[in-house]
Amino acid sequence: MGEHVETLVIGAGPAGLSAAHALACAGRTVTVIEADAIGGAARTLSFDGFSLDVSGRRLSSADPAIRAFWTALLPNDLVEAPSAMRLEGERAARGRPGAAIGALLTARLRPIANSKTLGEWLTRRFGRRVARRLGDYAHKLWALRPEETPAQPACPSFQSESGSLPRLGTGQLWDSCAQVIRAAGGEILLGRKATGLRRDRATGVWTVTAETGQGTTQTLTADQVISTMPLRELMGALSPTPISLFHACELMYRDQVTVAFAAKPGRRRAPALAEIHDPQIKAARARALDGGALDGGALALDYYCFEGDATWVSDDGVLIAQAVAEAGRLGLIAPGSARDVQVVRQRKVHPIHDECCDEHLKMIGLDLRLHFTGLHLAGRAGTHGDSADDQSIRTGLSAAANVLARVLAPVRVAA
Numbered sequence: 491m492g493e494h495v496e497t498l499v500i501g502a503g504p505a506g507l508s509a510a511h512a513l514a515c516a517g518r519t520v521t522v523i524e525a526d527a528i529g530g531a532a533r534t535l536s537f538d539g540f541s542l543d544v545s546g547r548r549l550s551s552a553d554p555a556i557r558a559f560w561t562a563l564l565p566n567d568l569v570e571a572p573s574a575m576r577l578e579g580e581r582a583a584r585g586r587p588g589a590a591i592g593a594l595l596t597a598r599l600r601p602i603a604n605s606k607t608l609g610e611w612l613t614r615r616f617g618r619r620v621a622r623r624l625g626d627y628a629h630k631l632w633a634l635r636p637e638e639t640p641a642q643p644a645c646p647s648f649q650s651e652s653g654s655l656p657r658l659g660t661g662q663l664w665d666s667c668a669q670v671i672r673a674a675g676g677e678i679l680l681g682r683k684a685t686g687l688r689r690d691r692a693t694g695v696w697t698v699t700a701e702t703g704q705g706t707t708q709t710l711t712a713d714q715v716i717s718t719m720p721l722r723e724l725m726g727a728l729s730p731t732p733i734s735l736f737h738a739c740e741l742m743y744r745d746q747v748t749v750a751f752a753a754k755p756g757r758r759r760a761p762a763l764a765e766i767h768d769p770q771i772k773a774a775r776a777r778a779l780d781g782g783a784l785d786g787g788a789l790a791l792d793y794y795c796f797e798g799d800a801t802w803v804s805d806d807g808v809l810i811a812q813a814v815a816e817a818g819r820l821g822l823i824a825p826g827s828a829r830d831v832q833v834v835r836q837r838k839v840h841p842i843h844d845e846c847c848d849e850h851l852k853m854i855g856l857d858l859r860l861h862f863t864g865l866h867l868a869g870r871a872g873t874h875g876d877s878a879d880d881q882s883i884r885t886g887l888s889a890a891a892n893v894l895a896r897v898l899a900p901v902r903v904a905a
């Protein structure tokens with residue numbers, strides 16, 4: 491039998507680290523296992539000459555407690571970050587279309603609360619013309635037309651996204667969080683991919699098997715488990731086989747391929763972050779790296795795809811040629827100036843919410859509550875959550891609060 495821990499957290503992305511931080515700071519023992527690197531999809535990669543935030547997202551939350559959590563981690567290193575722009579062929583517009591006065595009037599006259607689909611919501615909020623453009627972007631994002639997309643989980647993607655960023659990139663925040671966890675006695679084990687989770691019905695103890703990457707496995711036991719691994723993968727790893735496995739297998743995700751390169755500036759100033767609505771351009775987002783100006787800096791183009799599809803399996807050379815050509819067409823780089831090109835693939839960045847998703851999630855939730863006590867879900871792909879910016883952190887903190895509530899309550903069956 492392997493090492494026993496009070497709470498085992500699967501995944502060292504924002505959700506797992508937020509949960510582990512709350513537990514370690516409350517004096518509980520916690521171990522995090524991570525298949526890859528600290529920070530998950532919010533990590534920062536360093537290349538020759540530039541660094542790349544894999545997510546390209548700002549820190550933005552309406553919740554003062556979450557903003558205070560960020561500030562406590564990086565008291566002197568958070569800087570304001572501009573909101574996203576739209577890039578449409580030759581034109582670039584600052585801010586979200588929702589800022590327009592006409593759109594606000596429309597929103598007042600036609601309340602958006604009752605919109606069933608994203609298409610309805612966009613039309614009511616922004617008017618037909620802008621909604622069509624945003625619909626093209628939504629299709630790049632989720633591979634669903636707005637009329638096939640339920641309004642609710644999708645809408646936050648189209649709200650304002652100004653916020654702050656750590657000076658050295660989003661990864662800085664999570665590196666700092668990991669340091670605090672370790673200083674408080676928590677353990678973070680990298681290179682451990684959870685492949686099996688079993689709950690002993692008699693004792694309530696969890697056994698988690700993790701592959702180490704060197705062909706060996708490690709077994710850990712825990713009183714409670716917080717999982718931030720993608721929900722579909724978690725359900726496949728549980729034993730006994732969950733009765734809702736069929737529902738889990740129906741959950742879908744979008745994956746991301748990013749092509750980043752240094753280049754000379756083009757005729758148009760590269761934006762810090764822009765969504766590309768033009769359907770003729772395959773890239774969904776463009777971002778100037780290292781501060782937002784291309785002089786001496788670099789550019790990244792993000793493509794959304796399905797793991798295993800033509801984009802995902804494309805030769806890096808093909809992806810690079812496409813990205814450089816599209817950046818040139820958008821006027822963001824000088825022709826022939828791209829160099830030091832990097833291709834980064836990131837799995838399961840967007841849970842997809844089609845019209846059946848709610849039903850699947852309801853059945854999975856019921857199954858887990860009834861048969862897998864002591865397992866807590868957190869994270870974006872871990873809960874198959876919505877697009878709100880602070881979703882992963884909120885769910886991480888709430889999973890930690892649930893763990894604390896159970897640990898303190900006298901509900902454990904003696905082994």
Ligand SMILES: Cc1cc2nc3c(=O)[nH]c(=O)nc-3n(C[C@H](O)[C@H](O)[C@H](O)COP(=O)(O)OP(=O)(O)OC[C@H]3O[C@@H](n4cnc5c(N)ncnc54)[C@H](O)[C@@H]3O)c2cc1C
Pocket residue numbers: 500501502503504505506523524525526527528529530531532544545546547647682683684685718719720746836839840868869870871872876877878879880881882
């Ligand atoms: C393209 C893109 C779009 C984004 N859009 C949004 C958005 O709309 N809203 C938003 O809030 N944020 C968004 N993000 C930002 C941010 O990156 C995520 O919110 C955040 O990273 C999610 O945190 P998480 O901990 O839930 O998941 P992740 O960051 O994915 O972290 C999960 C971690 O678990 C690890 N893991 C997975 N499976 C296992 C396993 N079996 N065993 C051990 N470890 C495992 C992974 O390696 C990873 O490190 C986006 C990011 C990207 C790249």
